[in-house]
Amino acid sequence: xxxxxxxxxxxVASPVQRAFREALYAGAISLGLFILFIGLKTDQNxxxxxxLAQRWGLLIxxxxxxxxxxxxxxxYGQPFMANQKIADVATGLLPASVASRFFQxxxxxxxxxxxxxxVAFSSALPALVGPxxxxxxQFLRALAVIYALACVIFYFRAFIHAxxxxxxxxxxxxxxxxxxxxxxxxxxxxxxxxxxxxKWVDNYGIQILIxxxxxxGLNIVVGLAGLLDxxxxxxxxxxxYAYALLGSHYGLSFWILLPAAGxxxxxxxxxxxxxxxxxxxxxxxxxxxxxxxxxxxVLINWRDVTNGSAGVSGIPKVTFFGLMTFNSSDPNYIGxxxxxxxxxxxxxIFLYYLILALALLTAFVTTRLRRMPVxxxxxxxxxxxxxxxxxxxxxxxxxxxxxxxxxxxxxxxxAFFAARQGFVSPESFVFLESAxxxxxxxxxxxxxxxGIAVAALVMxxxxxxxxxxxFLKSIFGKDFTPExxxxxxxxxxxxxVMLWKPRGFxxxxxxxxxxxxxxxxxxxxxxxxHG
Amino acid sequence: xxxxxTLLDIKGVETYYGNIKALNGVDVHVNQGExxxxxxxxxxxxxxxxxxxxxxxxxxxxxxxxxxxDITQMPTHExxxxxxxxxxxxxxxxxRMTVMENLQMGAGxxxxxxxxxxxxxxxxxxPRLKERIAQRGGTLSGGEQQMLSIGRALMAxxxxxxxxxxxxxxxxxxxxxxxxxxRELNRMQGLTxxxxxQNAFGALKLATRGYVxxxxxxxxxxxxxxxxxxxxxxxxxxxxxxx
Numbered sequence: 001x002x003x004x005x006x007x008x009x010x011x012v013a014s015p016v017q018r019a020f021r022e023a024l025y026a027g028a029i030s031l032g033l034f035i036l037f038i039g040l041k042t043d044q045n046x047x048x049x050x051x052l053a054q055r056w057g058l059l060i061x062x063x064x065x066x067x068x069x070x071x072x073x074x075x076y077g078q079p080f081m082a083n084q085k086i087a088d089v090a091t092g093l094l095p096a097s098v099a100s101r102f103f104q105x106x107x108x109x110x111x112x113x114x115x116x117x118x119v120a121f122s123s124a125l126p127a128l129v130g131p132x133x134x135x136x137x138q139f140l141r142a143l144a145v146i147y148a149l150a151c152v153i154f155y156f157r158a159f160i161h162a163x164x165x166x167x168x169x170x171x172x173x174x175x176x177x178x179x180x181x182x183x184x185x186x187x188x189x190x191x192x193x194x195x196x197x198x199k200w201v202d203n204y205g206i207q208i209l210i211x212x213x214x215x216x217g218l219n220i221v222v223g224l225a226g227l228l229d230x231x232x233x234x235x236x237x238x239x240x241y242a243y244a245l246l247g248s249h250y251g252l253s254f255w256i257l258l259p260a261a262g263x264x265x266x267x268x269x270x271x272x273x274x275x276x277x278x279x280x281x282x283x284x285x286x287x288x289x290x291x292x293x294x295x296x297x298v299l300i301n302w303r304d305v306t307n308g309s310a311g312v313s314g315i316p317k318v319t320f321f322g323l324m325t326f327n328s329s330d331p332n333y334i335g336x337x338x339x340x341x342x343x344x345x346x347x348x349i350f351l352y353y354l355i356l357a358l359a360l361l362t363a364f365v366t367t368r369l370r371r372m373p374v375x376x377x378x379x380x381x382x383x384x385x386x387x388x389x390x391x392x393x394x395x396x397x398x399x400x401x402x403x404x405x406x407x408x409x410x411x412x413x414x415a416f417f418a419a420r421q422g423f424v425s426p427e428s429f430v431f432l433e434s435a436x437x438x439x440x441x442x443x444x445x446x447x448x449x450x451g452i453a454v455a456a457l458v459m460x461x462x463x464x465x466x467x468x469x470x471f472l473k474s475i476f477g478k479d480f481t482p483e484x485x486x487x488x489x490x491x492x493x494x495x496x497v498m499l500w501k502p503r504g505f506x507x508x509x510x511x512x513x514x515x516x517x518x519x520x521x522x523x524x525x526x527x528x529x530h531g
Numbered sequence: 532x533x534x535x536x537t538l539l540d541i542k543g544v545e546t547y548y549g550n551i552k553a554l555n556g557v558d559v560h561v562n563q564g565e566x567x568x569x570x571x572x573x574x575x576x577x578x579x580x581x582x583x584x585x586x587x588x589x590x591x592x593x594x595x596x597x598x599x600x601d602i603t604q605m606p607t608h609e610x611x612x613x614x615x616x617x618x619x620x621x622x623x624x625x626x627r628m629t630v631m632e633n634l635q636m637g638a639g640x641x642x643x644x645x646x647x648x649x650x651x652x653x654x655x656x657x658p659r660l661k662e663r664i665a666q667r668g669g670t671l672s673g674g675e676q677q678m679l680s681i682g683r684a685l686m687a688x689x690x691x692x693x694x695x696x697x698x699x700x701x702x703x704x705x706x707x708x709x710x711x712x713x714r715e716l717n718r719m720q721g722l723t724x725x726x727x728x729q730n731a732f733g734a735l736k737l738a739t740r741g742y743v744x745x746x747x748x749x750x751x752x753x754x755x756x757x758x759x760x761x762x763x764x765x766x767x768x769x770x771x772x773x774x
Contacts, residue, residue, distance in 0.1 A: 380625055380636055387623035390585055391636055392611035392687070511629045511665070 019075035026070035030063050038062055100154075108151040115144040119186075135471025142468070164450060172209075172356055176201050176349045194345035202348045203464055206355055206420060210413055212456040213359040215440040216449060217409030220366060222438065223446035224375065225402035226382025228285040230434055231272075231292025235265040235407040237299060237429035239414025244312040244424045245305065254318040258415050265411025266404040268295075273403035277396055280385070292434055299426040311425025317347065318354065318419045326350065351420050358416060362409045363449050369405070371512045378402050379447075379509075439490065443497050445504025454505050459490060536563040537596075538691055538723050539584070539615075544593035546576075546583045553579040555747040556593065561691065566717050566724045568738035568755065570731040570768060576747040577727040578620045581695045585610050585617060598690065612639075616689035620696055620727075622680040626669030630660055633668050633679055637686030645688065653682040656712050674705035681712070691723045692716070698730045706730065710737050731768035735759045743768075 039059040045051050084101075118125075118141040125134040153160060160167055179200045184193025218232045242261040246252050276287050299306045306312065319325045324334040326347035335342045369375035377398045380388045389395055418424045440459055444452030463486035473480050501507060539561040546554040553576050561567045571577050583590050586607045595603045602610050611617075616637070625633050634653065638646050654661040657678040663671060668679060677697055684692055694713070698706040710733055716722045728734035735741050735755045743751040743764060751758065758764050 376632070376636065379628065383625040383627060384623050386587070387619065387625065389587065389607040390611055390617045390619055390623075391683070392608045392639055394606070394608045509627045509667075511632060 015079050016075050019071045019073075022074045023067040023071035027063050027067040030066040031059075034059055034062055103151045103154040108148060111144040111148045111151070115141055115148060118144070132471065135473075139469065139471050142465075168450075168453070169360065173353075175205060176352050180345075180349075191341060191343065194343045198345055198348055201345070201352050204461060205352045206348070207464060208456055208460045209352070209355040209359050210417060210420075211437065211440060211460045212453050213355065213362050213413045213416075214410060214437045215444065215452045215456050216359065216362040216366060217406050217413065218437050219406075219441050219447065219449070219452055220369075220378070220409070221402050221406035222441055223448070223452075224366075224370065224382065225378040225399065227399065227402060228281060228288070229403075229406070230285045230289035230431075230438065231295075232288075232406070232410055232437055233429045233431070233434040234272075234292040234295035235269060235410030236414040236417065236433070237295050237426070238265045238268050238407075239411030240418040240424045240428070241299065241306060241312070241414075242411065243415035243418040244315045247316050247418070248312060248314050251316065253322060254316070254415070254419055255321065258412060261415035262408040262411040265414065266408040269403040269405075269407025269410075270400050272407075273400045277399055289431070289434075292429075292431060296426050296429050299429070306426075309426055311423055311427075312418075313423040315418050315422050315424065317422070318351065320350065351416075355413075355416055355420075358412055362412075365405075365409075366449060374398070374401055376512065436490070439494060443494060443504055445501075445506040445508075447509055448504065448506035451504050451506030459493065462486075462493070463490065537561070538563045538598055539725065540594075540596040541580070541584070542594050542596075544580070544583060544590045544595060546579055546588055546590050548579075548588065553588075553747055554583060554590075557744075557747070557749055559742055559749060561723060561725050563723055564717070564721050565739040566713065566726060566737055568726045568728055568734040568741040569744055570728055570734055570741060570758075570764075571744035572767075573729070574746075575744040577744055578695055579747075580744070581617070581620070581693055581725075581727050584615070584693065611687070614687060614690045615693065616684035616687040616691070617693040618677075618680040618684045618695065618697060620699075622676045624668040624671075624676050624679050624683065627667060629667055630664045630671070630679060633683050634660075634686050637683030639687055646686075649686050649688065653685055656685075656715065657682055674701050674708070677701060677705075677709060678712075681709070685716070689722070691725060694724060694726045696727055696729060698728060698733060706733060713737060731764070732759070735764075 039055060041053040041055055043051055043053045118137055121128070122138070122141070125137055128134075129137070176197065179197045180190075180193045182193075183196040183200075184190045187193055187196055214232070214236060217235075218229065221227050221229045221232070239261040242264045243254065243257045246257050246260065247254065272288065272291050276284050279287060300309050302308075317326050320334060324332050324337050326334060328335065328342050333342075334340075334346050366375075370379070377388065377393050378401075380391075380393065381395060381398050381402075385395060388398070417428070421428075436459070440455045441452055443459065444450075444455035463483065466482040466486055466489070469482045472482050497504070537560050539559075541557060541559040544554055544557045545552065557576075557580060559567075559569070559580070569577050569580065579588070582588060584595055584602075586602070586605060590603055593603070594601055597610075597613055597615060600613065602613060605613075625636060628636070631650075634650055635646065638649060659675055660678055660682055663675060668676065671679060681692075681694065681697065684694075697709050697713070701709070713724055713726070714737055717724055726734055726738065735758050738755040741753065741755050741758045742749050743758065751761065751764065753761070759769075
């Protein structure tokens with residue numbers, strides 16, 4: 001009977017009719033949602049008065065686009081996917097069908113050819129087709145490269161899946177070299193290659209790795225021990241200011257202050273840990289949130305020491321283990337010692353390897369600790385605190401070690417951040433940073449190092465990549481700055497991931513205890529799946 | 532039977548939840564080598580007594596002595612390290628950890644020396660767990676989870692095993708399996724067991740001695756057989772229920 005009810009509805013409304021209805025609903029909802037966001041805009045006129053600018057045209061465009069999207073999805077997209085599913089079930093293709101249909105050899109070849117042509121003519125394009133179209137073509141080139149890479153990854157997916165960690169580390173180690181080589185060939189000079197690599201190594205590489213490290217550090221607290229910490233950025237700030245102040249006032253070396261910054265952050269971690277020992281879940285989140293804000297407000301208001309919101313500048317650079325420096329005026333500047341041309345790229349590449357080493361240290365310590373009693377106790381604590389205590393685990397020290405260890409890595413990352421920027425101010429340590437780091441941990445899958453690294457790559461790399469989308473200016477006007485929309489995209493990505501993979505990219509927990517025959521266990525384990 | 536050495540001695544224990552008195556001066560003792568059952572209706576304070584032994588919540592007055600040591604004010608984890616093991620109410624296994632990891636947690640984090648030997652004992656008692664060794668705790672059936680909970684408790688090589696409603700929500704056949712296992716542990720290894728149950732018939736049949744608890748007070752005590760024969764006990768807990 002239940003079946004006949006739903007099929008009756010279907011016969012009444014054909015897909016197209018249903019699509020009309022759904023499109024109207026979607027239009028009404030988006031109108032309601034966006035009328036205040038897009039339809040009206042507060043602005044200042046010449047005499048500095050607040051006025052309301054009306055943007056009905058833009059509002060209508062957005063609403064119509066939403067309606068069209070919904071209409072085509074319901075009328076054609078959904079039936080198409082349903083038919084494909086039926087066909088796939090019949091042919092037994094189902095598991096990889098969507099991806100294998102998406103990645104095909106002819107399309108791969110087209111993408112490669114397209115990318116090669118566009119790269120070869122990239123310098124001539126603006127003159128040939130005009131700057132606007134050149135922008136689009138640049139975007140197209142990026143898409144072609146990404147698609148071709150995705151095809152290669154898809155083709156070797158079994159191999160990549162089996163050796164993910166090794167391949168990942170190898171790729172990260174080779175990345176700056178690869179960038180310099182490719183760009184040197186492209187620019188036909190090594191100096192040009194080094195100069196061009198700055199953006200890729202610094203804006204993408206270092207930036208992403210800082211977040212990878214922070215997220216891996218927070219993962220110890222949130223992912224392993226299950227203690228929701230909304231103020232993680234406080235430890236990042238402690239580490240950054242520890243290096244900034246001690247380094248610029250006392251001239252101490254980064255290599256002495258790095259462990260000191262870690263220790264100081266760990267100390268603050270324990271200090272935060274004590275009062276919140278009895279709290280869990282929401283209550284803990286509120287207190288840690290407050291802690292993060294307190295640290296930031298102290299940094300702003302304790303002017304004598306921190307120089308307030310003006311921040312600390314002139315933070316010394318990291319040296320090459322005291323042997324060489326990266327200041328071109330120093331007698332032992334790396335360029336003079338090694339007798340190579342002067343370039344700011346050496347420092348960035350060195351910093352890249354430094355943060356890579358720090359991040360890998362975090363990962364290494366995390367994986368080792370998980371196999372040790374303290375790590376196992378963290379995970380048990382996340383699962384069931386009462387059971388833990390009745391099994392003889394001292395939950396007090398367990399929580400404090402989790403806070404301290406997580407905070408220590410935050411402190412390391414902070415010291416690195418201060419050294420990289422050369423300047424710190426309380427503005428870098430706002431709640432939004434904590435939220436982003438936590439979002440990366442949640443998106444990646446709590447407790448999973450690989451998932452978190454992928455999430456950081458997608459989220460931070462993705463928002464950086466928005467800066468590249470200059471061609472959008474020709475659509476939305478000269479004032480359009482795509483990177484301002486990164487939080488919107490961040491939120492959208494989170495919603496999408498949480499709908500498809502509610503436990504994050506890598507949602508299953510890797511067991512840390514194995515029988516003698518490890519392979520057999522882990523493969524049978526993956527079939528369980530859902531936890 | 533060496534019934535004369537008292538292993539666990541609970542004297543005049545009063546426990547509160549806020550201002551609500553949950554235990555009203557309870558006297559219970561468990562001798563070496565016994566199975567002692569505590570029966571009573573919902574809300575009588577059985578589980579509270581079980582948790583009070585572990586110091587969470589803590590007794591506001593009275594004393595709890597284990598093997599001659601006063602444990603009333605000890606932190607929970609130190610009480611556990613006195614080798615009192617517990618299979619708590621609702622099993623409380625670690626759902627995302629594998630069966631093997633759960634058992635390792637029970638063995639105590641500092642000492643995995645006896646792990647293989649003890650795990651083998653658990654697997655002889657509950658062969659089902661061995662089949663499930665690499666499976667996550669949360670994917671086990673209720674009965675298997677109960678077995679895991681008891682198995683995990685046994686890994687600590689306890690002197691005293693506390694079981695809180697091991698039959699809760701299980702099919703009669705599984706309940707019988709679990710009760711048989713408890714009996715075997717007691718007979719073969721001389722393990723002392725303190726058992727809280729609503730399944731009064733099964734528990735009293737299994738037990739050397741039993742206590743009946745009503746509204747935070749122990750109202751009756753005696754051997755398992757005596758209590759089974761007692762008309763008041765029969766009327767309150769046995770008739771109309773099981774058998």
